[in-house]
Amino acid sequence: MxxxxxxxxxxxxxxxxxxxxxxxxxxxxxxxxxxxxxxxxxxxxxxxxxxxxxxxxxxxxxxxxxxxxxxxxxxxxxxxxxxxxxxxxxxxxxxxxxxxxxxxxxxxxxxxxxxxxxxxxxxxxxxxxxxxxxxxxxxxxxRGWVTAMGRRSAYGRTAHLFCELHMRQRAVGLAEPRHSPMPLRQTDLADAMGLTSVHITRTLGALRKSGLITLQGRTLTIHDWDGLCQAAEFDPSYLHLGKANG
The missing domain is CATH 2.60.120.10 (Jelly Rolls)
Structure with missing residues (x-):
C-alpha cells in the first residue's frame, strides 16, 4: 500500500x-x-x-x-x-x-x-x-436525531449532539477524553438543532453555566461527562461502537 x-x-x-x-x-x-x-x-x-x-x-x-x-x-x-x-x-x-x-x-x-x-x-x-x-x-x-429533535428541549438536544460527536471522534482517535474538535459555527448548530442562532447562544451559555462544557474556538471541552450525558439522556448504544467511551 x-x-x-x-x-x-x-x-x-x-x-x-x-x-x-x-x-x-x-x-x-x-x-x-x-x-x-x-x-x-x-x-x-x-x-x-x-x-x-x-x-x-x-x-x-x-x-x-x-x-x-x-x-x-x-x-x-x-x-x-x-x-x-x-x-x-x-x-x-x-x-x-x-x-x-x-x-x-x-x-x-x-x-x-x-x-x-x-x-x-x-x-x-x-x-x-x-x-x-x-x-x-x-x-x-x-433515529437518535429524530428523537432528540422531537422530544428533547433545546438544552437536552444540544447536549445530546455534543455527546454523540465526542464519542464518534473518540472511537476513531480524533478526540481526547475530555476535549473534542468542534469546528461548527453557531449557524451550523442552529440548523442542526432546528433553533435560531440567538437560541443556540442562550443554550450554549446555559450548558457553560451548568459547568458541563466550554466551547471556545474550535474545541469542545467537557468538564462533566456524566452530567452532560444526564442532561442529554444519552444512551450510546445507538452508535453501535465496539466499546463505549466517554
Missing amino acids: SVTTDRIVQPLIRRLTSTANPSDEVIRALADLPFTVKSFEPGQDIVRDGERPEHCAAVIEGWLCRFKLLPDGGRQIIAFHIAGDMPDLQSLHLGVLDHSISAVTPCTVALIPHEALRQRTARLPDLAALLWRETMIDAALF
Missing part, C-alpha cells in the same frame, strides 16, 4: 473497525479500491439533492454535513460527518440522492466509483455485509 493510499484508506478502516471486525481480506479489498481525491472549501457541495452520483465519498479529513433545503431557503442539517465516514453510501443503490452533502470545514474526500464497489461487494459477501451494517448504523443515527 503506498503512502498516499494508506492516508486515504486508514480513516475508513479506523471507522469500520470501531463498529465491526473486518477480515484481512476485506481490508485488502478496501485498500485496493480505485479513488479520486478532491478537496472542498466550507460551503461547497460534494453532491446535491436530485443528482445521480456515480461515486461514494469517503471523508479523509475535515467535516461534512448532510442537509435538506426548504423552499424558503431554510436549511435543516440532518447529520455531521467526520474522517472515516461514507456519508452517501446509500447512493450505491438508491440512484437519485434525496439530500445534499456539503463541506463544513476545508475537507479532503476520496470519491470511490460505484462500479468498483459493486464488483468488490459481489465478490466478497463479508464486505457487502460490512457496508450494509454501516447503512444500518447510519439509520440508527437518524
